[in-house]
Amino acid sequence: MPKGDAIGGFEQLVLLALAHLGEDAYGVSIRKEIAARTGRDVNIGAVYTTLDRLEGKGLAVSVIGEPTAERGGRAKRLFRLTGAGRTALEESCRAVVGMMKGLGWGEA
Amino acid sequence: MRGLLLGVLTALVPEHWIGDLEEEAVEEGDWWLARHVMLAALYGVRMRLARTNFLESSAAAALLAGLPLVGALALRRLVLTLIPFRESAAYSWWAVAAFMILTAGLGLGLTNALGRRRVAVLLGTAVTLAIVLLLEAPIVLTVAAFAGGWAATIRRRGEMG
Numbered sequence: 001m002p003k004g005d006a007i008g009g010f011e012q013l014v015l016l017a018l019a020h021l022g023e024d025a026y027g028v029s030i031r032k033e034i035a036a037r038t039g040r041d042v043n044i045g046a047v048y049t050t051l052d053r054l055e056g057k058g059l060a061v062s063v064i065g066e067p068t069a070e071r072g073g074r075a076k077r078l079f080r081l082t083g084a085g086r087t088a089l090e091e092s093c094r095a096v097v098g099m100m101k102g103l104g105w106g107e108a
Numbered sequence: 109m110r111g112l113l114l115g116v117l118t119a120l121v122p123e124h125w126i127g128d129l130e131e132e133a134v135e136e137g138d139w140w141l142a143r144h145v146m147l148a149a150l151y152g153v154r155m156r157l158a159r160t161n162f163l164e165s166s167a168a169a170a171l172l173a174g175l176p177l178v179g180a181l182a183l184r185r186l187v188l189t190l191i192p193f194r195e196s197a198a199y200s201w202w203a204v205a206a207f208m209i210l211t212a213g214l215g216l217g218l219t220n221a222l223g224r225r226r227v228a229v230l231l232g233t234a235v236t237l238a239i240v241l242l243l244e245a246p247i248v249l250t251v252a253a254f255a256g257g258w259a260a261t262i263r264r265r266g267e268m269g
Binding site: 026027028031044046048049052064070071072074075076077 | 114121122123126127128129130131132134144149150152155
């Protein structure tokens with residue numbers, strides 16, 4: 001992967017949320033997934049700014065969904081991981097796990 | 109109240125952001141919504157600045173630099189009318205130095221917000237200069253604003269987050 005395409009810490013969290021959520025990944029569900037798993041209350045703007053960047057890198061793609069009443073008639077923008085996104089995420093997670101080995105943090 | 113808060117965002121962020129906030133607002137309090145609307149507006153403005161073209165950036169630069177600068181100058185005039193010995197040369201130089209620091213800080217924030225667009229900052233500062241001259245304010249303040257922005261531009265090497 002070229003240096004400019006390396007994924008950052010928050011990008012990694014968002015990609016992991018996409019991987020967990022599958023077909024139902026949009027702003028609210030991604031925000032909630034990150035909050036539930038990390039305890040971080042992130043802003044919707046941070047999530048979408050990151051998703052736009054990931055889309056620019058070809059690691060995620062989006063489609064506009066149907067408008068719904070509970071959203072004031074506004075449509076969702078649904079995201080999913082691309083093949084390149086999954087590969088980048090796996091590499092990134094492997095690197096983190098590799099770096100943590102031997103530290104004794106969270107190891108059974 | 110909630111409608112007003114979300115309405116503020118209409119001009120600043122894409123529609124799906126507002127839809128997301130409206131969906132979550134059902135189970136959250138007013139304070140949560142106000143905080144998230146404010147943050148979303150900041151992200152929206154920054155995203156727009158990063159995407160906008162040269163002329164739009166220049167206009168944004170003029171707005172971002174010009175309004176606080178003119179406000180600060182108006183405040184300085186007010187303070188000068190309230191403080192005794194306002195003709196003191198020493199006080200005058202301290203005031204100029206304080207405003208130079210203020211405008212340099214402003215230039216730093218401005219340059220970062222515009223993603224290191226040097227020419228945009230230059231044009232924005234030119235517009236600010238015109239505003240300041242029209243109000244007969246000291247030219248040194250505008251020069252300081254430009255110098256601060258330029259120094260920050262040269263110094264900054266990272267990418268926008």
